[in-house]
Amino acid sequence: MDLRRDALQILKETSRTFYIPISLLPAGLQEAVASAYLCMRAIDEIEDHPELDNLTKAKLLRTISLTLQAGGDGFTVDAFSAGFSEHENTLAEVTVGIREWSLLAPETIAPRIWDATAAMADRMAYWAERNWKIYTESDLDRYTFGVAGAVGLLLSDLWTWYDGTQTNRTQAIGFGRGLQAVNILRNHTEDLRRGVDFFPEGWSATNMQEYARRNLALAEAYTNSLPAGPALDFCQIPFTLAYGTLEALANGKEKLSRSDVFALIEQLDVNVKAS
Known part of the structure; x- marks a missing residue:
């Protein structure tokens, strides 16, 4: 088994937004x-x-x-599968393969x-048990930190670790939060249908949108502070797509089209094939 090849294939199937910048690293x-x-x-x-159900999600996550x-x-080969035994047939392929992904780095x-x-x-288990009830902006900050700012x-x-690049960690949190806030906006109708x-x-x-823009301002400062190299090449793609998505949503579109995505990426100084 070629673990790197399999990982890139799963990446391509699950998220073109991140497949593109990861494939360039x-x-x-x-x-x-x-x-x-x-x-x-x-885990997502x-x-x-x-x-x-939420309690099952919390148990699996923990x-x-x-x-x-x-x-x-x-x-070990069965380190994760024992915990999946009752649900392995319903879990996504990327979830079932978590042992392989954990050994890839x-x-x-x-x-x-x-x-x-x-x-x-x-x-995530904490929020699943509470059915993702967000009452205040502080709750939103906690959630977006937990699932994105920490990323x-x-x-x-x-x-x-790779080349010694140092970054502003407050801006790094904003980078994750900004992208997550755009996802929340984009998926709001779908989330409401499932009761979240x-x-x-x-x-x-x-x-x-205002919350997303505040955090995307930090994301922009974070990206602009990166020296030329792989970190900058990686970050500018999801940042550009997140900002483009936010603009599209503000103008009444549901999401960026495939052509929109590649038009935005073509503006960047990266070598990407629209395959």
Whole structure:
């Protein structure tokens, strides 16, 4: 089995937004970022699963967290499958493959990815048990930090691990929060259909757009502070697409079209094939 090839294929199937910048990263860093993305996508698919009740989601997420915390020099073949035994046929492929994704990163950085994924799984379990009830902006801040701002911090650690790049960590949190706020806006109608509302009480789409713009301002400062190199090449793509999505939503569109995505990317100084 070619783990790197399989990971890139799953990436392409689950998120073109992140497949493109990850596929452009140099060897070593590519495996680390792909591992982080796929591990977190694995638990995200549990959080959003349409057929699992909230208590089952919380149990699965905490089981994954405990398994990751037990990782020393790797994981046994059945380390995760025992916890999936009753639900393996209903879980997404990316979730079932979490053991492989956790082993993809170079061993010098893999434990940091396990730690971040374990912590996020615990936070997701907390919110699942509360049916993602967001009452105040502080609740929203806690949620967006837990599932996205912390990812910004992890990315900053990956850049430092790879080539010593240092970043503003407050801006790194804003990078993750800004992207998550745009996702909340884009998926608001769909979330409401499944009984989940990430908008604080009394908030309209305009309020959430303002929240997203505040955090995207931090994301822009974060991206602009990066030196030329793989970190900048990676970050400018999801930032540009998030900002483009926010503008599209404000103008009444549901999302960016495929052609919109590639038109935005073509404005950047990256080599991307529209395949």
